[in-house]
Amino acid sequence: MNNARGTVFKYNDNVDTDVIIPARYLNTPDAKELAKHCMEDIDPEFVNNANPGDIIVAGWNFGCGSSREHAPLAIKTVGISAVIAKSFARIFYRNAINIGLPILECEAAAEAIENGDEVEVNFDEGTITNLTKGETYQAEPFPAFIQEIIAAGGLLPSLRRNA
Amino acid sequence: MPMTMTQKILAAHAGQDEVRPGQLIMAELDGVLGNDITTPVAIREFEKAGFDNVADADRINIVLDHFVPNKDIKAAQQSAACRKFAKTHDIPNFFDVGKMGIEHALLPEQGIVTAGDCIIGADSHTCTYGALGAFSTGVGSTDMAAGMATGKAWFKVPEAIKVELTGELPPYVTGKDVILTLIGQIGVDGALYRSLEFTGPGVKSLSMDDRLCICNMAIEAGAKNGIFPVDEVTEAYLEGRSRRPWTKYEADPDAEYIQSITMDLSQLEPVTAWPHLPENVHSAAEAPIEVDQVVIGSCTNGRMEDMEAAWEILKGRQVKDGVRVIVIPATMQIYKECLKKGIIEDLIDAGCVVSTPTCGPCLGGYMGILAEEERCISTTNRNFVGRMGHVTSEVYLASPYTAAASAITGVITDPRTLMQTETPVETEKEAAA
Numbered sequence: 001m002n003n004a005r006g007t008v009f010k011y012n013d014n015v016d017t018d019v020i021i022p023a024r025y026l027n028t029p030d031a032k033e034l035a036k037h038c039m040e041d042i043d044p045e046f047v048n049n050a051n052p053g054d055i056i057v058a059g060w061n062f063g064c065g066s067s068r069e070h071a072p073l074a075i076k077t078v079g080i081s082a083v084i085a086k087s088f089a090r091i092f093y094r095n096a097i098n099i100g101l102p103i104l105e106c107e108a109a110a111e112a113i114e115n116g117d118e119v120e121v122n123f124d125e126g127t128i129t130n131l132t133k134g135e136t137y138q139a140e141p142f143p144a145f146i147q148e149i150i151a152a153g154g155l156l157p158s159l160r161r162n163a
Numbered sequence: 164m165p166m167t168m169t170q171k172i173l174a175a176h177a178g179q180d181e182v183r184p185g186q187l188i189m190a191e192l193d194g195v196l197g198n199d200i201t202t203p204v205a206i207r208e209f210e211k212a213g214f215d216n217v218a219d220a221d222r223i224n225i226v227l228d229h230f231v232p233n234k235d236i237k238a239a240q241q242s243a244a245c246r247k248f249a250k251t252h253d254i255p256n257f258f259d260v261g262k263m264g265i266e267h268a269l270l271p272e273q274g275i276v277t278a279g280d281c282i283i284g285a286d287s288h289t290c291t292y293g294a295l296g297a298f299s300t301g302v303g304s305t306d307m308a309a310g311m312a313t314g315k316a317w318f319k320v321p322e323a324i325k326v327e328l329t330g331e332l333p334p335y336v337t338g339k340d341v342i343l344t345l346i347g348q349i350g351v352d353g354a355l356y357r358s359l360e361f362t363g364p365g366v367k368s369l370s371m372d373d374r375l376c377i378c379n380m381a382i383e384a385g386a387k388n389g390i391f392p393v394d395e396v397t398e399a400y401l402e403g404r405s406r407r408p409w410t411k412y413e414a415d416p417d418a419e420y421i422q423s424i425t426m427d428l429s430q431l432e433p434v435t436a437w438p439h440l441p442e443n444v445h446s447a448a449e450a451p452i453e454v455d456q457v458v459i460g461s462c463t464n465g466r467m468e469d470m471e472a473a474w475e476i477l478k479g480r481q482v483k484d485g486v487r488v489i490v491i492p493a494t495m496q497i498y499k500e501c502l503k504k505g506i507i508e509d510l511i512d513a514g515c516v517v518s519t520p521t522c523g524p525c526l527g528g529y530m531g532i533l534a535e536e537e538r539c540i541s542t543t544n545r546n547f548v549g550r551m552g553h554v555t556s557e558v559y560l561a562s563p564y565t566a567a568a569s570a571i572t573g574v575i576t577d578p579r580t581l582m583q584t585e586t587p588v589e590t591e592k593e594a595a596a
Contacts, residue, residue, distance in 0.1 A: 024528070069303035091303060095302075156312075
């Protein structure tokens with residue numbers, strides 16, 4: 001997997017899928033359309049300020065609520081290169097892996113990193129480097145089974161490969 | 164190794180004698196579910212990956228419920244995509260307007276899901292079917308596509324929290340108060356990645372509608388699934404309804420739980436979850452907060468007992484001036500039963516509107532969107548920021564009793580207080596008889 005590097009958008013605990021992509025926009029499966037409204041109800045300026053490669057950092061239980069895959073899809077389509085959180089809600093975690101949005105659980109990183117910090121992520125090693133603060137944090141690497149899904153480019157390609 | 168109820172169902176569906184927490188397994192699915200929002204994404208992924216056929220059309224369930232009858236052109240396109248896919252792949256359990264209901268009320272009602280099943284659904288409230296003694300969990304659209312294509316899904320075997328129920332619920336206290344109280348105790352991530360296994364002598368006093376409501380909101384504590392043991396209540400519900408033979412799984416007596424919680428049902432009271440998290444639980448009697456709207460329905464509380472609870476409170480009374488009350492029976496069968504019993508007439512006389520089944524307002528789709536700074540007491544399951552409309556609007560979660568009582572007074576009200584102090588008047592129907 002490639003490394004990620006970008007500016008951090010920092011959020012608190014329990015960022016739910018309703019604020020990541022409000023249901024009023026769920027009348028289309030079109031990723032580009034969804035991305036226009038990403039984080040709208042928590043941070044209306046997010047889509048204007050985020051650049052491809054930028055990173056979301058959040059607290060506990062990121063992505064709680066609905067099972068809508070539109071949420072990780074919108075984040076991915078905005079160009080976010082990684083989401084780092086203290087923990088993820090389980091359906092969001094699953095969906096992110098299944099669609100190939102890189103995510104990392106790391107309490108230390110989520111605690112220390114601040115909004116606007118420049119951060120680099122090495123996915124193979126699970127290391128997160130805060131270039132602004134000159135700190136490095138270690139995330140749990142994915143289990144092999146999940147690494148295979150990510151390497152294949154998502155769940156469905158991995159199923160095709162193993163069929 | 165002793166196993167929990169969930170672990171036993173997963174082991175059986177993975178073709179293994181035993182499974183351990185943390186183990187990754189591939190399990191056979193008895194059912195795959197999607198709705199009009201999540202299925203179109205699943206269809207795209209299914210087709211993009213180059214799959215031509217579904218593994219077993221009989222195990223796929225597609226229910227149009229979120230935005231139907233279609234709320235706008237884009238929603239209509241999504242329904243049309245589902246309809247076309249169901250036709251192409253000869254999916255018998257495709258539920259369109261006229262036959263549809265809110266998915267998690269419809270599938271148990273129709274006997275499509277049953278005890279011992281292993282089910283995934285591209286809707287987070289798929290955990291509802293744990294009430295029947297099934298393993299059932301919410302997933303995303305890609306998982307739905309994979310489930311349709313292969314008939315299987317991968318799972319990480321969960322650890323479990325045991326919730327030991329004792330006593331019996333007092334009058335006007337319901338399954339909704341049980342689950343909200345529990346979420347208030349453990350928090351919105353208190354059961355993250357885990358099973359919530361309900362057990363104990365208090366289980367037998369809970370109706371199936373109460374159990375469905377409790378399991379429905381397991382996800383609001385972050386749980387992978389909620390599950391009840393199969394007992395006489397379950398068997399009475401499944402008898403003559405379940406389309407397939409069912410299997411009763413029981414947790415081993417020495418199964419390991421990561422946490423145990425005891426809850427005395429007789430000590431519970433009507434509660435409400437204040438904005439903006441379901442864990443923000445307060446007594447319904449705590450503060451007479453003014454409301455603009457009341458919603459009674461959803462996959463959490465749109466079942467027959469919920470309609471009857473609302474009826475008991477609203478019949479012969481009048482909704483407070485300035486309050487809008489939207490009642491949504493969850494399926495056509497429930498709708499019909501409400502008609503037969505005269506419930507709909509009494510609700511209309513009280514000043515409510517009654518809609519055909521839809522998820523509509525629960526997720527801020529349509530049929531009851533809130534304006535700036537408006538407040539709603541709702542029997543739905545989420546009170547996140549902007550959930551039911553404008554980003555400054557507020558949702559308070561409650562039982563149908565509490566929501567209906569609040570509709571009468573215009574402020575959040577403990578239903579027991581209302582029933583003690585106010586007597587209903589004779590309805591038009593009674594006067595005519």
